[in-house]
Amino acid sequence: MTTTGNATRRTRTDGERTKRHILETAVRLATIEGLDGLSIGKLASATGVSKSGVYAHFDSKEDLQLATVETARTLFVDDVVLPAFEADGLKRLIALCESFLSYVENRTLPGGCFFAAAAAELGGRPGPLRERVAENQRDWIGVLTEAAEAAKDKGQLRTDTDVATLVFELNALVIAANTGFILHDDPAIIDQARTAIARVLSATRPNAD
């Protein structure tokens, strides 16, 4: 879009930097105000850029929202998924849950997990925005599932483990931790989730009982 197609042609960096700044602010704002509540005006004054300056980078509000979702995705991948990929098998599965919980606990984003907020907000409203959010959620489930399958193959989980149900449970626990933590401002909820996760996983360890 912004490239001219000419290989020798260099792109000025100012615009890209402003755009990134706008989008990073948009992600943070959207976790509090929602993707819909995030208005161009508020985003403009939050970034110090004029309203039309903001608008210059996007075709429409929906375009801005889609770009915000994409930015939130890369942030999630960098902060939650990739760090956990340094481990393998069961350790990776545990690391994924744990890094999600820290990502919430550390208030990386002021309103907690971006996708949890977006899923709740857009759930009942079909459209390209909801589709992108749903896709990202499926990807996250996919990452958890792959890790669980690998752990099972390694013999770190019972051979009769129902991976889909296990992953459903783990995801439910971390999301509930997110919602509870944000709603009640209580870090104890995160620890409750840690306890629950440990319990669920210990129930599926190979020589349990």
Next chain:
Amino acid sequence: MTTTGNATRRTRTDGERTKRHILETAVRLATIEGLDGLSIGKLASATGVSKSGVYAHFDSKEDLQLATVETARTLFVDDVVLPAFEADGLKRLIALCESFLSYVENRTLPGGCFFAAAAAELGGRPGPLRERVAENQRDWIGVLTEAAEAAKDKGQLRTDTDVATLVFELNALVIAANTGFILHDDPAIIDQARTAIARVLSATRPNAD
């Protein structure tokens, strides 16, 4: 507010009926648009009442939102909690989860559980509205906890059962079912939650393994 202080004066019923109609519509609308996205104008055209006709019943938008939360609470109590109270102990605990899942699956409200949506929306925004939602969520956890305690006392759960963690897990599972169902429009997710709930409960039955 609406009473004049004169004891002999009776109130006309029309207003109350209209108000109830407005609030019931508001609850449904809020599960899709959010409590903030719900505007007086949209609510007016959805009910067939004029904008000022809607406004006549409330002091401010926040007042309307608080009344909407209260209406959603009674609806939740009537549809989810009370039916389950016909059973006792472990059966009640199971009935609570199941009636919550049906309440979501039957699309009693178009956008799923009102409080799940409200919690996600208001989580990062302190204020009386969030406080009321948080209170209702605590009450729900309380109902689950009482049922679990009773089941434990009856010997239907292991004596070493950590009730708080068990309740956290059950709540997480039904909320995740709600979010997933609304986001992906897939009833299979409700069944996945049923499977997970059965597994969690079977792991805490007295003579397991």
Next chain:
DNA sequence: ACACAGTACGACCGATCGTGCTATCTTGTC
């Protein structure tokens, strides 16, 4: 030197927002 693409601005549009104020019906009480 000059044209042009990229970047950002202020002004403005019609629509809708929440919120008042007033007029007009309707209804129960005397």
Next chain:
DNA sequence: GACAAGATAGCACGATCGGTCGTACTGTGT
């Protein structure tokens, strides 16, 4: 039937919404 009060509509307000102008500054390529 008069009258007070409840219920609702009509209308208008300032603010903000998403979105479109025209414009001006700044580098880069020819």
